[in-house]
Amino acid sequence: MISQFFTLESTPFTKELPTSKLYQSSSFKECMARLHYIVRTRSFGLLSGEIGSGKSTAIRALRDALDMTKYRFIYLCDSSLKPRDFYRELLHQLGIVPQNLKSDAKRQYEHAIWDLYESQQKTAVIVIDEAHLLQGDMLQEIRFLTNFQIDSVSPVSLLMVGQPELRSTLQMRLFKPITQRLNIRYHLGGLGASEMKEYVEHQLQAAGAQHPIFTAEAIDAIYAHTRGIAREINNVCTACLLDAVVRKEKLIDTIHVAKILTNTQGVMMEEYNASYS
Missing domain, CATH: 1.10.8.60 (Helicase, Ruva Protein; domain 3)
Structure with missing residues (x-):
């Protein structure tokens, strides 16, 4: 019509x-530079922004720009996930049948990520969207996703995405271990x-x-x-x-x-x- x-x-x-035709505002360019840095350096990052500010568009642009011969993009967006279900969903997206127990599924995840990194020469890029809605136990579990070989090396890029209240939540003393591990933070505002x-x-x-x-x-x-x-x-x-x-x-x-x-x-x-x- x-x-x-x-x-x-x-x-x-x-x-x-198409993401190739997106309007490139100054804040969007800076956002994408931060996201690509997180991917290249296999870091842990946080992207926040108001509802409708373009967070999902930025994630879509990141996905479309990745060389899939070098990266495995994994997108999660389920605020009701518990730690066990979280690992199960990760494994499903990696094409692996998960074990029932959380501890077993977690070991499967770690093995799969290392196999992807060392044997297939690929880095897992894990994006957790709507992270401001996650419960405390799930936020705490995210901290363990970055624990590989006692912090000597990380075979994964991890990005949490959410509304501004996520930043406030992470300022709580309870979640200080998470904020200490965050390498990159960026807030996407309006034009x-x-x-x-x-x-x-x-x-x-x-x-x-x-x-x-x-x-x-x-x-x-x-x-x-x-x-x-x-x-x-x-x-x-x-x-x-x-x-x-x-x-x-x-x-x-x-x-x-x-x-x-x-x-x-x-x-x-x-x-x-x-x-x-």
């Missing part, structure tokens, strides 16, 4: 954009005003736009509402595009944006009232 009306090659502001303008233009150009669709004032209004958070930008821009299609208007100005934001806030308020009625 959007692509046809605006004569685009594809629909902008979706997750379907600045000028970068958001470039981001919107980049998304539209990547979709095949030949002329501006959003006025400068409309982009300023979107920035004021979204604070530069990528997912929010995508949602508002998509809603504006759909509204423009319905109205058969090719240019989106502040009137369109104000209408969309008013409707969005109205829906949110109705949902809030319904939940407490």
Whole structure:
């Protein structure tokens, strides 16, 4: 609908954009540099960021950039995992049938990681997403994932990804052994005003736009509402595009944006009232 009306090659502001065509903001470039360093040096890192700031996009870009002849990418995203189930899931992704007991599964994991590193000349890159939701026992277990040969060498790159509260949780004395082992930490924030303008233009150009669709004032209004958070930008821009299609208007100005934001806030308020009625 959007692509046809605006004569685009594809629909902008979706997750379907290949990682090779992602907008490279200054913070995103720095984030990717840190992630690649973690991989190269087989380190333990933490990536935090607000909801919708682009953490998952960064992980997807990292995965797509890895040489799979040298690395084995393992992605975990299950906040309900207990230590035994955690090792079992790791082993399943490594193609190994896990033992029932946690201690046995843990030994299997260690053996598999070393075999991957020494025999296959590959490094396991383990990403634990939504880590801010993990229970204390699971966070404690993550510390042991980095214990190889009494810290003399690590055959694995480990990355925890989560919302800002993860950083607060790890500041607790209970988790000090984890924070002491963290080599790299990075917080992914929102785009600045000028970068958001470039981001919107980049998304539209990547979709095949030949002329501006959003006025400068409309982009300023979107920035004021979204604070530069990528997912929010995508949602508002998509809603504006759909509204423009319905109205058969090719240019989106502040009137369109104000209408969309008013409707969005109205829906949110109705949902809030319904939940407490």
